[in-house]
Amino acid sequence: MSAAVAPLLVLGWGNPSRGDDALGPLFVERLMQHAQDALPPGSVECLTDFQLQIEHALDLVGRKRVLLVDASVGLEAPFVISHPRAARDASFSTHALAPAALLQVYTELQREDPPPCTLLAIRADQFELGEAPGGQALADLALALAWAQDWLLTPQLCEREAL
Amino acid sequence: MNTTSLETASNPEGLRRIVIDPVSRVEGHGKVTILLDEMQRVQQVRLHIVEFRGFEKFIEGRPYWEVPVMVQRLCGICPVSHHLAASKALDRVVGAMPVTVSADKLRRLMHYGQIVQSHALHFFHLASPDLLFGLGAERDRRNIVGVAEAYPDTARQGILLRKFGQEIIRATSGKRVHGTGSVPGGMNRVVSAEDHAMLRAEVPQMLTWAQGAVDLVRRLHEQNPALYEGFASSPAPMMSLVGRDGAMELYDGVLRIRDANGAMVVDGVEDQRYRELIDEAVKPWTYMKFPYLRSMGAEAGWYRVGPLARLQNCDFIPTPRAEAQRRAFIDVHGGKVVHAALAFHWARMIEVLHGVEVIADLLDDPDILGGALMASGPRQAQGVGIIEAPRGTLIHDYTVGEDDLVSRCNLIVATTHNNQAMNEAVRSVALQYLDGQTITEPLLNHIEVAIRAYDPCLSCATHALGQMPLAVTLRDATGAVIDHVQRSSSGETVRGGRPHPVVQP
Numbered sequence: 001m002s003a004a005v006a007p008l009l010v011l012g013w014g015n016p017s018r019g020d021d022a023l024g025p026l027f028v029e030r031l032m033q034h035a036q037d038a039l040p041p042g043s044v045e046c047l048t049d050f051q052l053q054i055e056h057a058l059d060l061v062g063r064k065r066v067l068l069v070d071a072s073v074g075l076e077a078p079f080v081i082s083h084p085r086a087a088r089d090a091s092f093s094t095h096a097l098a099p100a101a102l103l104q105v106y107t108e109l110q111r112e113d114p115p116p117c118t119l120l121a122i123r124a125d126q127f128e129l130g131e132a133p134g135g136q137a138l139a140d141l142a143l144a145l146a147w148a149q150d151w152l153l154t155p156q157l158c159e160r161e162a163l
Numbered sequence: 164m165n166t167t168s169l170e171t172a173s174n175p176e177g178l179r180r181i182v183i184d185p186v187s188r189v190e191g192h193g194k195v196t197i198l199l200d201e202m203q204r205v206q207q208v209r210l211h212i213v214e215f216r217g218f219e220k221f222i223e224g225r226p227y228w229e230v231p232v233m234v235q236r237l238c239g240i241c242p243v244s245h246h247l248a249a250s251k252a253l254d255r256v257v258g259a260m261p262v263t264v265s266a267d268k269l270r271r272l273m274h275y276g277q278i279v280q281s282h283a284l285h286f287f288h289l290a291s292p293d294l295l296f297g298l299g300a301e302r303d304r305r306n307i308v309g310v311a312e313a314y315p316d317t318a319r320q321g322i323l324l325r326k327f328g329q330e331i332i333r334a335t336s337g338k339r340v341h342g343t344g345s346v347p348g349g350m351n352r353v354v355s356a357e358d359h360a361m362l363r364a365e366v367p368q369m370l371t372w373a374q375g376a377v378d379l380v381r382r383l384h385e386q387n388p389a390l391y392e393g394f395a396s397s398p399a400p401m402m403s404l405v406g407r408d409g410a411m412e413l414y415d416g417v418l419r420i421r422d423a424n425g426a427m428v429v430d431g432v433e434d435q436r437y438r439e440l441i442d443e444a445v446k447p448w449t450y451m452k453f454p455y456l457r458s459m460g461a462e463a464g465w466y467r468v469g470p471l472a473r474l475q476n477c478d479f480i481p482t483p484r485a486e487a488q489r490r491a492f493i494d495v496h497g498g499k500v501v502h503a504a505l506a507f508h509w510a511r512m513i514e515v516l517h518g519v520e521v522i523a524d525l526l527d528d529p530d531i532l533g534g535a536l537m538a539s540g541p542r543q544a545q546g547v548g549i550i551e552a553p554r555g556t557l558i559h560d561y562t563v564g565e566d567d568l569v570s571r572c573n574l575i576v577a578t579t580h581n582n583q584a585m586n587e588a589v590r591s592v593a594l595q596y597l598d599g600q601t602i603t604e605p606l607l608n609h610i611e612v613a614i615r616a617y618d619p620c621l622s623c624a625t626h627a628l629g630q631m632p633l634a635v636t637l638r639d640a641t642g643a644v645i646d647h648v649q650r651s652s653s654g655e656t657v658r659g660g661r662p663h664p665v666v667q668p
Contacts, residue, residue: 017221017236049340050239054288055326109319129237130221 005062008044008152010035012069013052019131020124023071023141024048026133027122030141031148038152052097057106063115067151068099069144071124071137078140079147080121086114118151120144195610197593205597208590210582210614211449222572227253227563228347234559235341237574240284240620243277243332244552246345248559251415251548253347255435256563258540265534266349267415272525273335273344274414274550279373279518280328281553282470282511285618286376287321290508293612294383298390317379320372324515327362327369331522334358349537359532366523370484373516377488380509384495392496394595395504395613397587398423399465400456401472402441402580404551407431409478411485411517413551419476420456420466425500428458434549437558443575453583454575465583467502468555469617470510475500482524485517504588504616511618552577554618578619588613 010031012024025048032046047059052070060066072080086103097105099119106114123140124133133141198207218237222230231249235242247270254262261267295314329339334354336342344352354362384391400423404416418432418440432440443452444461455464466472480486492501492509525531548559555577562571578585592613 015236015239017233047339050242053284053325054322055329057322058326105318105322108315109322129217 004042006042006045007064008039009047009059009063009066010044010069010148011047011049011052011056011059011066013049014071015050017130019126019128020071020133020137021127022133023122023124023137024069027069027120027141027144027148030145031152034145034149035152038149044152052099052102054097054102054105056097057102057109060102060106060114060117061110065155066115066117067120067148068117069120069122072121073124075121075123078123079144081147082119082121084117084119120148195589195614197597199597205590205593208586208593209448210586210589218574219572222561222574223569225569226567227256227561227569228567230561230569231345231347232341232343238576238620241277241281241552241554242340243273243336243342244550244557245559246336246342247274247414248548248550248552248557249561250345250347251550252546252559252561253548253563254349254538255543255546255548256561257348258542259348259538260540262349262538263535265353265530266536266538268525268528268530269335269350269353269536270345271414272354272522272531273332273342275518275521275525276328276331276335278328278413278553279369279515279522280325280332281618282515282518283321283324283328283376285553286380286508286511286515287318287324289615289618291317291321293608293615294380294505294508298394298609298612320375324369324372324376327365328518330358330362330365334362346537348539351536353533353536354531356532359526362522363526366519366526369519370516370523373512373519374484377509377512377516380512381488381491381495384505384509391505391509392501392503394609395588395592395616396502397504397584397591398500398502399467399584399587400428400459401476401500402456402466402468403473403476403556404434404549405430405477406481410481411473411477411479411489413473413514413518415550418549421476421500423500423502425475428456435547437547437549437560441575443579451582452579454580455583465587466580467584468577468580469507470514470553470555471501471507472555473551474510474513480513480517482517482520484520485513488513488516504613507616507618554578554620555580576620578617581617581619585614585617585619588617 010028012026012028014021014024016022016025028046028048032044035044035046047056049056052068068084084099084103086107087100099117103114103117122137122144124137126134126137196207196209196211197205200206221237222233225233230253231246234245234249237245250270254260262270291314295317332342333339335350335352336344337352344350400420402418402420404412405419406412406416409419416434417430418434418437419430420428420440422428429440440457441454442457442461443454445452453461453465455461456466457464474489474492477489480489492513544564545560545562547561550557556575557577558573558575560573561569564570589610592609596609
């Protein structure tokens, strides 16, 4: 990994054409606009993909902090923050990898602990092909973005919330 | 027992019902229903695929030039295949027949990058845990993390092979995801000098790893031939593209069909004429259609596509290392046609090796670095694009109006072609492993292994957090729930909770 790796990584995933599943990519797109104004160039890299996958473990290499973002079903709050730890779980038994399993893959590949990761799950409930995100999902997205502006600027936020 | 007879039980009212929903480690949601009688004998088995609705509506009404980009959103696993199949179909509409030499080679490079990355993900991430630890191994080990711990080099190679394929896609399409490189009529970019140098430098290592993957799966076969040659075997005709000279051809060719014994049924059929060969049947218990060969009728005409079909449909593979492996595959099986589900993995790894060889040749070709990229000619109202996607034959068929809008669209994806074949494979496993036995998780996994061998893309569905549990519902003859078990996305097994609704037989 070269020295040009941005210390912060924001990685959101989902299908932009499947209703609320677009929340992850939309979040990244909008946060990137804010980050360009708020942070020095090269401070943060923003990535999107359809799904979290094994090769994303390589995107974590050399980071100081990582924010993972996905739509999530079954939430009561607009969004939920958690701090996944590298662990076995069953979610890698699908094409889509769970954040905890991604960190475990990182550990096995790199033989070191992964960088501190924060998982931002945004409330979602409709996923029809060709549909736009719902009104409630977009409102929740706005709240999540407001929280993330602090995450960008506050290196200690990750550790504090982990307590 | 003929497995097709297990599609519908003669007396479903008096049978116990097991539902596996969704099938784990496959794309999207699938559901297997098994009806047992009072003696726990299998009486009815069906693989339900509940998605694949709305694809055509998603595309119809859009300007044709948007389609190659939009169709990538149909599938999060093989967007490049849709990108290229749509481009090929719409080449006809803009009269670009043929596209330029550079455009053809750049698209091929992109396509074989897709083959390598998709096959690498499937084998190393999805299939290898079952193969390396055994189909009945404890569930905690049968996963990529278990592979990473026990076989760290294998796991790392799988990830880096996939990464290599994705870098090929990025270099040719412009982005890691949702690239725009291929357009109706050709391409809009070439490989940059920087990307070219980086990718060429990686080729020797990728060839070594791809060769190692073929060797690995071959050793597994040789260690347990009874399992690999008998598991979920369901004889069927095979369909794929081949080159006009009979070579394995994954990007552009003519259609060939062999019967279950390997005899030629049809050969050299132009892709634009696919409708003369196949039709699609509808069954009342599933939304997914059942394609069949017109010449054999809806009941008997089901067929198989994908790596196993391609490997045995072609006369040769036009790259030396993969051709040597194809010959070894044939020799190990005594020249007999192979229909066993686990043989898919061997065929898939031979295709990875072939893919890396093709990529190596294309990276040595100056046409990918420059030259004319667009062609045009007399416009047509219709176009068909067929490509051999990682999972099998992918058909895009469009009609475009004079207003440039898509007025009709028909897509047949590989998993739809394989719908009946997967059902037959599941029935075969159910008969072999579940009949008269207690239903256990390892036994249920055998069914999932059979489905996973086809690498099905069941819904091109979303993957929002918390959406992919595995649940099993057991109902008695009256429909009452006897048991319900759900494995959460965190791996916990929870008994009880809300069961699946009753599925009508």
